[in-house]
Amino acid sequence: MSWLWGWEPRPMQPTKGIGTLAVHLDHSSDAATGAVVPSISLSTTFAQRSPGEFEYSRSSNPTRKLLENAIAKLEDGVHGLAFASGSAATSTICGLLEPGAHVLSVNDVYGGTKRYLSKVMGTRGVECTFTAMSKPEDLRALFKPNTRMVWIETPTNPTLAVVDIAAVSQLAHSIREDILVVTDNTFMTPYLQRPLTLGADIVTHSASKYLNGHCDVIMGLMATKDDALYERLVFLQNAIGAVPSPFDCYLTMRGLRTLHVRMDRHCANAMKVATFLSTHSAVEQVYYPGLPSHPSHAISVRQASGHGGIVSFRIRGGLAAVCKFSAACKVFTLAESLGGVESLVDVPAVMTHGAVAAEERAELGITDGFIRLSVGIEDAEDLISDLKQALYAVIQ
Ligand SMILES: Cc1ncc(COP(=O)(O)O)c(C=O)c1O
Known part of the structure; x- marks a missing residue:
């Protein structure tokens, strides 16, 4: 108007x-230099203008x-x-x-x-x-x-x-x-x-x-x-x-500074991976809170705005199948840890949870065929085709 x-x-x-x-x-930018990224303070000690500021x-x-x-x-x-x-x-x-x-x-x-x-x-x-x-x-x-x-x-x-x-x-x-x-x-x-x-x-x-x-x-x-x-x-x-x-x-x-962008991609990729795995005949069970079949899916929806980047599953054929699967992976890397931009495969029974007593692992459902994926931020299509060919190697 x-x-x-x-x-x-x-x-x-x-x-x-x-x-x-x-x-x-x-x-905020450094007042002295205008630098947008704050400098790293490597000094172990600091001259004090008044006692008790940054001492050590x-x-x-x-x-x-x-x-x-x-x-x-x-x-x-x-x-x-x-x-x-x-x-x-x-x-x-x-x-x-x-x-x-x-x-x-x-x-x-x-x-x-x-x-x-x-x-x-x-x-x-x-x-x-x-x-x-x-x-x-x-x-x-x-x-x-x-x-x-x-x-x-x-x-x-x-x-x-x-x-x-x-x-x-x-x-x-x-x-x-x-x-x-x-x-x-x-x-x-x-x-x-x-x-x-x-x-x-x-x-x-x-x-x-x-x-x-x-x-x-x-x-x-x-x-x-x-x-x-x-x-x-x-x-x-x-x-x-x-x-x-x-x-x-x-x-x-x-x-x-890139947490939100990375997490969006981790979640989207993990959902696609979990959905793919749940339809595969070599897979016994998929664990992902984002799947409506997860027993606490409703709680996850209520208390979180996404379901994360970790997907676990149980493969048919135990440790022998797990070894074939992990050896065949080309985009996923067999390594401990999680949460990085790259996709990783972990076999908890012999890697991250090897120190947990066998009976305790069995009670928790961490069997020899249990695999944990840290789904990274690569292209989802590449992740799924990698999993597809690795699962194919298992059923050969
Ligand atoms: C859920 C969770 N909490 C704590 C830790 C321990 O952290 P850090 O390895 O940084 O000592 C880990 C490590 O894997 C973890 O997965």
């Missing part, structure tokens, strides 16, 4: 989608601080902390526990976390109960008067069971307000799932996976909304000293 020419509506409050947040992770890089470092602020923002937390590995983050969280405490953990937790909780914390007077968490109502009976922590990992590694974070957090906090609910969000990342908004007290990551995303950094990241809890964690971070190098922090910041 002519009388409105030249008139611009008042801009709305800028919305910050997580993609915009990821790209602009708290860095184990306690705090400007490059690490950028990353810590970034994970806090992405996870909808207030405070972030970075560690030398996901396992270092786990051990620091366990440092909150006192002898005599009891932990309730999901049974299909990452093998290294299970090892730490049972073999390390077990010798320090901390008892742990491992249990399936797919039915939160069944958990009530497992809480003890000394339960101080609930450890969730969802989806679990490698059977991709889904835990209802909100239901378990609510139950734990209704039993005792100060029970800490910890959620390992490695498989989903804050782009898909934000445990702090669902009631968890601490969210932790092996940032060696999707957050860095390029298989070239070992790193742990953590976030919380709780000031007092943060003070206890930051004390332990400094006292234990398992902190990452500034260069690794820089690389992880770089990875975070």
